[in-house]
Amino acid sequence: MSLLIFLTGGDPVELINITLFERIINVGSGIFGIMASGIAIFIVLFKRGQISSAFKILVNYSYQLTIAELKSKVSRLNDFNIGYKTHKQDVVNILSEVEGQIRGNKTLSSQLSDMVQKINEFTNSGTKMDEPSKRTLVYELRERLGNLDVENYKK
């Protein structure tokens, strides 16, 4: 409203008295607003590719980090032997961490959905949950995670 009064040039008696200072602030903010919009339009029109690739790099980085974490968790499974009673619980704990982390990432959960199933089958296999089948699971997990890494690198 104060901008309107300024533009019409007049100071109607019943309206509020606008100081010169306020008028300058008004115009200044308008100009900055136009400049900011101009920058935004420029970015959208000419720099959209750069912005989206920067964003993709960020998403990919967090994906890579998750894969690296999973790889290190899975290799820790080799430090335990299911034959030892105390180790069995450690193995189960690590596997549920791994499963949770896979499920928590949309890309991973779709690419490794069968591995999640195999982990569940293993932890629910009762007496069949022995060291040899643990080794088979670890081997397959490491192979699949390693392949994901390679595919990602190609992109």
Place this chain on the structure above:
Amino acid sequence: MDKIIEVINKMISNSNKITRCIRSGEEYFFEYNDRYKWSIAEAGEDSSYQDYDLYLYPSTQHTLDEWSQIMRGSSDDFILYKASVYKSQEALESFQELLVKVRQKALGIDDILEDIIYNS
């Protein structure tokens, strides 16, 4: 996925299906499920690295006894699986445990151990 690691661990889990173990030097020949002929040996002469050779004899070219007595030639039907190819701890341990199980059977260790546990 390379199925051989799964196969090795399956045979270890079901070691009661490992029958007919024949020792030939440092190589141990065995039959699984009365059908499949294998042999396993420690490879690598220097102790700097551990390696294992696992052979599978898929055809009826020879019997297990024959295989244990002849030298393998280039015209023979067999596949060699080397542990070092699989480059991972769990793969190496799988080969290792299979060798131990087969050796125990070949040397009759199982019977000795059971006798000690149950009869003394």
